Amino acid sequence: MYQLIDGKAISAQIKKEIAEEVEAMVASGKKRPHLAVIIVGHDGGSESYVAGKVKDCADCGFISTLIRFEDDVTEETLLAEVDKLNKNEDVDGFIVQLPLPKHISESKVTEAIDYRKDVDGFHPVNVGRMSIGLSCFISATPSGIMELLRRYEIPTSGKNCVVIGRSNIVGKPVASLMMQKGYPGDATVTVCHSRTKNLKEICLNADIIIAALGQPEFLKADMVKDGVVIIDVGTTRVPSTETKSGFKLKGDVAFNEVAPKCSYITPVPGGVGLMTRIALMKNTLLAAKHEIY
Numbered sequence: 001m002y003q004l005i006d007g008k009a010i011s012a013q014i015k016k017e018i019a020e021e022v023e024a025m026v027a028s029g030k031k032r033p034h035l036a037v038i039i040v041g042h043d044g045g046s047e048s049y050v051a052g053k054v055k056d057c058a059d060c061g062f063i064s065t066l067i068r069f070e071d072d073v074t075e076e077t078l079l080a081e082v083d084k085l086n087k088n089e090d091v092d093g094f095i096v097q098l099p100l101p102k103h104i105s106e107s108k109v110t111e112a113i114d115y116r117k118d119v120d121g122f123h124p125v126n127v128g129r130m131s132i133g134l135s136c137f138i139s140a141t142p143s144g145i146m147e148l149l150r151r152y153e154i155p156t157s158g159k160n161c162v163v164i165g166r167s168n169i170v171g172k173p174v175a176s177l178m179m180q181k182g183y184p185g186d187a188t189v190t191v192c193h194s195r196t197k198n199l200k201e202i203c204l205n206a207d208i209i210i211a212a213l214g215q216p217e218f219l220k221a222d223m224v225k226d227g228v229v230i231i232d233v234g235t236t237r238v239p240s241t242e243t244k245s246g247f248k249l250k251g252d253v254a255f256n257e258v259a260p261k262c263s264y265i266t267p268v269p270g271g272v273g274l275m276t277r278i279a280l281m282k283n284t285l286l287a288a289k290h291e292i293y
Contacts, residue, residue: 002262003152005231007144010151011274015059018281022061023221025288033288034063035119035280036085036094040078040104041071046097052277060281065091075104077245079112086114093119093287095280116292119283122169126292131176135292137283142174144275145210145231149184154208154229154264164219164252165212166193170233174210185192199223216250221257230258230265233272 019086029092035057039050057064067081078096085094094117100106110118115125121139129136138146149156161178165171171191178187187208192199194213203209203223212220212233223229236253242248251268259265266272286292 002259003264005148005152005264005271007148007266007271007274010148011278014147014278015056015150015281018060018285021285026061030061031090031288032061033091033284034065034090035274035284036065036067036088036091037097038067038069038078038081038085038094039097040069040073040100043099046099049277050097051057053280056277057283057284060285062281071101073101073104076106078104078109081123082109082112086112086117091117093100093117093284095120109285116290117287119280119287121173121283127168127173130173133180137286138177138279138293139169139173139281140276141170141212141233141272143279143282144272145174145233146177146184146252147279148231148266148272148275152264154184156184156208159187159207160205161189161208161210162206163189163191163210164193164199164203165214165233166191167212170212174212178208178210211250211252215252217252217254219253219258221261224258224261226261226263227263230262230274232266232268235273237267242249 037050037053040047054064054066082202085091098106100208110122113123115123118126119137121137126136163171163175175189175191178185179189190202192202200223204225206228208229210231214234214236216236216238231252232251232253236250237247237248240248249269
């Protein structure tokens, strides 16, 4: 019988731990952590993410500032705002919510952020530091995945770990973290993607599968062995008659058929997604304590 990896319970637990630490900081005369969020336009997904982040800040005892721009904001104006936040000593960390409108270079904006305030963990300095095991802000989803493995005490040393997906935001960083010395880590990692041959055979040899390719129910029961640990990063909105909203979130794993073969598995929703949000709070606390330099 599989055990469900409950992202909701773990994220609530971490939120409580952060809130307690913040109150202790304030009681000892230190300032409250302060997170700023820049959002451009009115993308539905981004709006709900940002609303969630503001709520998380309140739950953790942080100050949050929301800075809004319309879709037609110039790259120059946005970069000037980034520069202002870099120099604002009261702001510990900030993020620019992606995606940005086509006329703005996401890489230029990301690189303009002071890496010591880059709580999203996307700046090349943080990515580089992570890949060689130095202290850094780890991007939210890989950080959340590692936290789930740690809290459930899932063995990773010497295990065959297959990562499906090679994105800069999830696939590459989580593969790098899983092969680093220490726990969770010390795994033998294979990264698969759309050009991989013999994907099924590779997956059948895996002790841990991290599915992050964005294709609903891609991973089927005949692709996994008994006792496998599955971390499902996928969140695709698919039309559904079962819900009021008319859509349902589906993971990259065909949960109902795969789960019976697993030792541990994350649900969608209620798994990795909630941990992604909490990782941003953890990074903001690190920034406030000046532990990344």
